[in-house]
Amino acid sequence: MTPPTTLRLTPRSAPRPPAAPPEPAAVAAPARGRTGTARTCPGNLAADLADLAERHGWTDRPAFHQDHRVWTHGEVHALAARAATVLADRGVAPGDRVLLALPDSVTWVTTFLALARLGATAVLVNPELPRADHDFMAEDAGVTLGVTGPGLEDRLPPEQRLFGDQLLALACTAAPADPRPAGSGTPLYVQYTSGTTGRPKGVVHHHGDPEAYFEFIGRRLLRIGPDDVTLSVSKLFFAYGFGNAFVFPLFSGSSAVLVGRRPSPAAVDELVARHRVTLLYSVPSAYAALVADRADGHAACFASVRAAVSAGEGMPAGLGERVTELLGVPVLEQIGSTEVGHAFCANSLSHNTPGTVGRPVPGYEVQLRDSDGRPVPDGEEGELWVKGPTLTTGYLNLPEDSARALTGGWLATRDRARRDPDGTYHHLGRTDDLEMVGGITVSPLEIESVLRTHPAVREIAVAAFTDEEGATRLRAFVVPATPVEDAEALEAGIVGLARERLAPFKVPRTVQVVESLPRTPTGKLRRPLVRRGSW
Known part of the structure; x- marks a missing residue:
């Protein structure tokens, strides 16, 4: 794995929203790992974040808002240190993998930090998945314990299960645990790919990766500072949500609003207004729901928002303009992957081209290649390949899949794109999205973008x-x-x-009205199910 850069963090203050903080200066990039004030266990993410909050005076600042309770940075780190003792008493040791199947909450955050403190590896899963999926992920990752929530009493045997509320209750009277040694390359967490085209694959990330997410995206592109308040519709188990609502607040001294289930449009309105949210992160389908049935344009409840970010899928033509009109701020599209950990190509506050996924994120290389692996010139379609400091070295227990996807330190993303001369990329869907009609290859995204302009259409999917x-x-x-x-x-x-x-061969022969389209928990369209016509 290519070592990421070392990132020195210095205290920064963002202006009050909605104005964006000033453009950050370039940061030197020596080898990974911070230097400076002595730490209890340098390299361990949980210890480093606690030290960071202490050094910058963030301990009494809000870190997370849940329901009507505010948790400070100091409270979160102190509780995590105590929760680590409880987990250690249950036998969790460095290198162990622990299933984390909880809704977004302070319990999720403190459990993750507690596992990091112990040098254990958190296996992040969607708590709403069926038991068969949880069983597969637990077996595939070889977990020794599962931390779960309500409704998951049948997950894992009793001796291998600990409920999140039980963990926090025991932590209140436990002594804080000392952090275990961990280097930047020590495994920190496992996330599974969305499984849109097959079995989900386990991807390992390391203690040094979150700092890179913040430096390259949170600080440089979004200019996040201590006064920011985040609301991420995408959840913590998802790579996009993990960076948005866990990494960025803890590395910047800012705060995030945590919601257990995906909030409805009305709930988003209320949460943004109540917490004075400055950064809104979501996926295109949720943004579409937010603007639906609003005939009055800009809504006053979004006055505090200074930027909105969209990922997970391409933003349909015209939707970005409607979201911008509603929020009164630009929508910054980006593209990332579980294998990279967060975005590798993104628009920013200083460079935003609507309808594109922007330019490569600082620190990452992006190439377009044809089916034979040769570079594709500007203006032509190709497959996206990415290389960077947080790219995984392979999938759990899948050496053949790893060899196919990862070549010479590059990841074949299976995303199709086109590059403009200025380095801006247009996302054109997935290589497996293409349909064959009468011997002619057709992109359903092109057809969908046209048909979505019909006033009676809210969402649409086309398949052969x-x-x-x-x-x-x-x-x-x-x-x-x-x-x-x-x-x-x-x-x-x-x-x-x-x-x-x-063109005539791109015209659908039939139209079927449905209540909803099949999507993964992260909001991606499940095209294999669309092709079968049943879900």
Whole structure:
């Protein structure tokens, strides 16, 4: 694994929102690991973050808002040190892997920090997954313990399970544990890929990676400072949400609002207004829900927001403009992967090109290659390859998959893109998104972007299917903006729009109205299910 750069953090104050903090100066990049004030256990993420809060005077500043309770940075780190003792008493030792299946909460944060303090590895999973998925991940990762929440009483045998509220209750009377030695390359956590095209794969990240996420994205691109307040619709078990709501607040002295379940649009309104949120992170489908049914344009509840970030999928054409109109701030699109840990290509406050995923994040290299691995010139479509300091070295227990995806320190992302001469990238979907219709390769994203402009369409997905005569046809699955009274008229209108603006072989032959589209817990469209036409 290529060592990331060393990042020296100095206290910074961001201006009061909605104005953005000033452009940061370039930071020197020696070898990984901070130097300076003596630490209890340098290199251990939990110990380093506690020291950082102490040195910069953040211990009494808000770190997390949950329900109507505010937790300071000092409280979180102190509780995590005590929770580490409880986990150690349950047999958790350095190098052990522990399943973390909790909703977003201070319990999640302190459990993660406690495991880091012990030199153990947290296996981050969506708590709402079915038991079969949790069983697979627990076995695949070889966990020795699981920290779970309500409704997960059947996960793992009783002797291998600890409930999150039980952990915190015991921590209140426990003595703080000393941090265990850990280098920047010591395993810190495992996240599983979304599994949109097959079995999820376990990806290992290390104690030095979160600091790189903050330095390259949080500090340089988003200019996050102590006065910022974050709300991430994407959850902590997801790479995007982990950086947004855990890494960035703890490395900047700022705070984040934690919500157990994905908030509704009305809940987002209320949370932003109540906590004076300055940074909003979400996915395109959630942004679409936020702007739906709002005919009055900009909403006063978003007056504190200084920037909105979108990832997980490409922002549909036109949606970014509507979100900007609603929030009154730019929408900064970015693209990342579980294998990299966060974004590797992103728009920033100083350079934002709507409709693109921006330029490579500082510290990362991005290339476009054709199917034979040759470089692709500007203006032509190719597959994205990325190389950088936080790139994983491989998947758990999958050497063949690792060899296919990782070559010479580069990751084949399987994302398709086009690069402009100024280095800005346009995301064109996944290599496995393409459909074959009558022997011609078709991108459903192009068709969807056209049909989404129909006023009766809220969401749409297009896939190829084989009819009773064996011919390949396109079908559009539509989530209507309002209840449909005349399905035939809606179908005629959508097909008519396609005929006006698309080549004949790109016109869907049928339209099916559905209540929702199949998505992963992180908001990505599950195209294999769309192709089958059942979910």
